Amino acid sequence: MTTHDADPGWFAGLDPEDLDSGVDAIRDGSATEPREWPQEAVEDGAIGDKSTYYDWLHEATVAASERAVAERERASDQQLIHAIRALDDCERVTNELTERVAEWAGTHDCDATVDTEYVQELAEREPEDALESHIVTFASRVAALDDQATELRAFIERWTPDVAPNLSALAGSELAARLIALAGGLGDLAKKPSGTVQVLGAEDALFAHLRGGATSPKHGVIYLHEAVRGTSPEHRGSAARALAGKLSIAARVDHYSGERKPELDDELAERIERIRARDES
């Protein structure tokens, strides 16, 4: 029952000696339905017999998986840290320069406002004289920097789940990347007690507290999480503690096993729900 009109097998048209093309075919190919591939490969003359086919398949699948693993693991925590710092720098400088653009453009255009939308719009303008052309060129540089920040954000969004699947499922890509950056790496984050994770990003407040006088901070950068922000101020400390606990566990699973554990999502949701229910009782 060899119907050759449907999707071909991975081996179609390949030379068993050419491992690279076999690897590409395995990684990039697809088919809606499986067929008796070993038999077809022999019948098509792609390979001598079934046993040799399996040897070929073994070599090609191992090589394909090795390469795919290497590619996905290049999405390392250190790359993310660079990306998140580059994002922060881009945004900080964009804000600063946006003010400068608005101030300068204001001498020329009475509708000038301090926001990136205005800068983007100004950058598109056709300058009317030499002076305006300086302002427009300057605005276009700032606009490009703003675009760069958007691209970095998309990069972080896409890569964090590969680096830390559970942490980014619980925290969202950006917060996960920020926690990793604040700790210095996924491994460092995994080794921190959850009380430290709770106040990562609030070091100033923490040391003011430790020196005496100030109250202890309830949360650091995890304030960005809806579980903390969306909880009434009275219970926010509990929510932050619960969230930090679950995020620590997620970071440890990501660092030591790398396997996705969807039950962590539900455990967090359940904890937060219970904390918020205190408001009603």
Add this chain to the structure above:
Amino acid sequence: MTLPDGVERRSIAGETGLATRGQPVYGEPTEDGWRRWNPNRSKLGAMLETGMQTGLSGGETVLYLGAASGTTVSHVADFAGPTYAVEFAPRPMRDLLTVATDRSRLFPLLNDAREPTAYAHVVEPVDVIVQDVATRGQARVALENRRFLDDGRLLLAIKARSEDVTRQPENVFDDVLEELREGYEVLETASLEPYHDDHLGVVARPD
């Protein structure tokens, strides 16, 4: 209880338990080329240990979904025929690759088991699907991969906590089984305790 050819109860290091013949993988005790198959670390091992009728006789072509680090897959490849092992996470796949190096009929695939079209050009129709995926929608994964079974068996371990931690495992199992019946006839179910908490072993065949 009938064990597949290539799986035996043997006394290894003073303890009797399931064993297969092959290169050791995860520091399990070995004796005379046989290595212990620890049911606490393997849902399929627990299904055999609890006496479920898996229909396995040895030498089958297998599609293994959710291969993880290859603990169970290594034993399956020891007694089965060509074994396709699908795992989506890169880190466990690295361990799985080590397991595959010593086993020439084990084919590792870094793919999402929810998207079988991405590996149907490589995987042939099989005699057995073993499924142990820790994601929501475990019935959906089984249904999506039904295309690889003509008759044969689905050996599934349902993990209640992957579907919903807040509900009673029994209710979760009922829902998953009901959805599974859209494409399978369920032949047998059994709790995998004491080896695995909140897991249900399922033997099914395509309907």
